[in-house]
Amino acid sequence: MSFALTDTRMTTPSAGGPAASSRQPSDTDTAAAPAPPAAGDRAAILVVDDDRDDRRHLERTLRGAVGGDVAVRHAADSAAALELLRTERFRVALIDLQLGAESGLELVRQAGGRVCATPLILLTGAGTRANDVAAMAAGVIDHIDKQDLTPTMLARTIRYACHTHALERRLHDTMQRLERASRAKSDFLARMSHDFRTPLNAILGFSELIRDEIMGPVGNRAYADYAGDIHASGSHLLDLVNDVLDLARIEAGQFRLEPVAVDIAAAVADAVRVAAPLAARKDIRIGADPMTDLPRLRADARALKQMLLNLLSNAVKFTEPGGTIHVAAGRDARGHRLAVTDTGIGIEAGDIARVLAPFGQAGPTIGRDDAGTGLGLPIVKSLIEAHGGRLEIDSAPGKGTAVTLRFPA
Numbered sequence: 001m002s003f004a005l006t007d008t009r010m011t012t013p014s015a016g017g018p019a020a021s022s023r024q025p026s027d028t029d030t031a032a033a034p035a036p037p038a039a040g041d042r043a044a045i046l047v048v049d050d051d052r053d054d055r056r057h058l059e060r061t062l063r064g065a066v067g068g069d070v071a072v073r074h075a076a077d078s079a080a081a082l083e084l085l086r087t088e089r090f091r092v093a094l095i096d097l098q099l100g101a102e103s104g105l106e107l108v109r110q111a112g113g114r115v116c117a118t119p120l121i122l123l124t125g126a127g128t129r130a131n132d133v134a135a136m137a138a139g140v141i142d143h144i145d146k147q148d149l150t151p152t153m154l155a156r157t158i159r160y161a162c163h164t165h166a167l168e169r170r171l172h173d174t175m176q177r178l179e180r181a182s183r184a185k186s187d188f189l190a191r192m193s194h195d196f197r198t199p200l201n202a203i204l205g206f207s208e209l210i211r212d213e214i215m216g217p218v219g220n221r222a223y224a225d226y227a228g229d230i231h232a233s234g235s236h237l238l239d240l241v242n243d244v245l246d247l248a249r250i251e252a253g254q255f256r257l258e259p260v261a262v263d264i265a266a267a268v269a270d271a272v273r274v275a276a277p278l279a280a281r282k283d284i285r286i287g288a289d290p291m292t293d294l295p296r297l298r299a300d301a302r303a304l305k306q307m308l309l310n311l312l313s314n315a316v317k318f319t320e321p322g323g324t325i326h327v328a329a330g331r332d333a334r335g336h337r338l339a340v341t342d343t344g345i346g347i348e349a350g351d352i353a354r355v356l357a358p359f360g361q362a363g364p365t366i367g368r369d370d371a372g373t374g375l376g377l378p379i380v381k382s383l384i385e386a387h388g389g390r391l392e393i394d395s396a397p398g399k400g401t402a403v404t405l406r407f408p409a
């Protein structure tokens with residue numbers, strides 16, 4: 001203990017004395033009522049100091065601050081304080097920074113800091129910035145410079161500390177609940193993925209066998225066609241399950257990016273090759289910038305391919321026959337830019353936020369042969385954001401759409 005609690009500004013009225021009766025009633029009442037009321041109004045206050053006289057002095061100040069009838073417990077060292085904090089609940093603990101050879105900060109850390117069941121307030125000899133930072137890092141709810149210690153100041157600090165602590169506990173509990181819920185969701189999705197995919201693979205494999213009459217001709221033509229329909233629906237369902245899983249995985253931060261130096265021209269050419277037959281079927285021209293001198297892009301190759309394919313599939317889907325699709329790429333000081341532009345139906349400005357949200361679609365989808373699920377763009381958005389980049393949509397109804405992926409430099 002390096003600081004004697006004999007500040008001249010400090011008053012130490014005894015219980016029921018004149019200073020106690022002139023005390024603002026709210027000092028006691030509100031200090032004992034954190035939101036939600038924690039240990040109740042009557043919980044004791046713990047004073048941790050290695051100097052017996054200082055503990056008594058602080059106790060007197062406390063009685064002046066929060067009422068003469070407050071129960072005050074004393075602890076002379078870290079071990080005793082830790083034992084009490086572990087086994088009992090206190091309205092608040094006032095801990096001296098220097099506990100003989102021990103540090104009050106270490107006690108705060110061992111007690112759990114901000115998630116300790118009791119709000120921990122540190123008393124320091126000098127409220128320097130360094131003390132302030134160290135106290136905050138250790139997890140105290142507040143700290144008081146002993147030079148400032150008056151009953152009014154103490155009452156106010158306790159009141160705020162209880163309130164802040166109650167809020168922090170609630171936040172902590174909520175975060176834990178959310179983490180548990182998120183883990184449960186991931187577990188559920190992992191199970192669902194397995195449970196859906198296994199039977200789907202059988203459906204796809206056997207319907208393909210029948211459709212293609214691998215083991216011999218099917219007697220009735222219609223049955224072979226139905227097998228083709230089963231296969232197409234099964235494939236669609238599998239895509240859907242995979243999309244939902246991808247999005248859930250990215251959102252849960254479980255999609256691990258493996259960035260490599262990607263040759264953009266080759267990646268774009270690959271994606272265009274996949275989309276070309278679909279475009280050709282709709283008489284849509286599809287092309288790309290030469291991208292010859294473009295420096296390599298640091299990105300996850302699989303994610304980049306998925307982003308390009310999702311964007312190209314949208315461009316094909318939402319462009320009328322006779323239209324064009326173009327992929328452009330460039331790099332400036334801000335980083336790489338990849339844009340897929342089409343001359344399709346476009347998106348109303350008011351629909352942009354919706355189409356970027358999972359399952360959000362603009363315009364009627366019922367009756368469309370190629371109706372999707374509304375997961376393609378949200379997946380692209382999550383993937384580009386996982387790269388530290390962003391997605392931009394520039395669209396005009398009836399004119400076309402440009403979706404740009406901006407990668408960070």
Ligand SMILES: Nc1ncnc2c1ncn2[C@@H]1O[C@H](COP(=O)(O)OP(=O)(O)OP(=O)(O)O)[C@@H](O)[C@H]1O
Nearest residue numbers: 314315318346355361362372373374375376377401
């Ligand atoms: N290039 C585009 N031109 C016009 N509208 C588009 C374009 N790309 C996306 N949209 C609109 O955004 C919606 C959402 O796109 P998204 O890719 O997320 O879903 P989807 O293509 O409908 O289904 P999925 O991609 O899951 O198969 C689309 O339904 C469409 O309304």
Ligand SMILES: [Mg+2]
Nearest residue numbers: 314372376377
């Ligand atoms: Mg799509």
